[in-house]
Amino acid sequence: MTISATIRNTSQENTITVETNGNQQSISIPVKSAGRGSAVNGGELLFLALATCFCNDIYREAARRQMDIENVEVSVSGEFGKEGEPASHIIYEVSIEADKHSSAEIAELINQVDKVAEVHNTLRQGVSVKLKL
Incomplete structure (x- = not known):
């Protein structure tokens, strides 16, 4: 899966597009x-990306x-310090309504998604980000 995001900013507008495997959308x-x-x-x-990833992966x-x-x-929070410092203390909370399922089934689902959520795992592994000139 190939994903990209682009922003073009002027004093009067943002033009933002995201794309996954050729499917482009505006935000x-x-x-x-x-x-x-x-x-x-x-x-x-970034925190919205974490929340969105987890929500989609739950479904x-x-x-x-x-x-x-x-x-x-899904609610994500954390702290940013001085300019140039990475985020710290990132935590998230999840609430799911599923009347047909026990709290144990829901907890198992949440724990499974925590293991496979791609954006979460990307941050947990500290993937390299490179500037291309």
């Missing part, structure tokens, strides 16, 4: 009200187990 994020750049920062988007893994999930809520 709407406003520009900063007081200057250039995005109104949403990279840390927020994927639940389908494999033939579990009926009504809804999922």
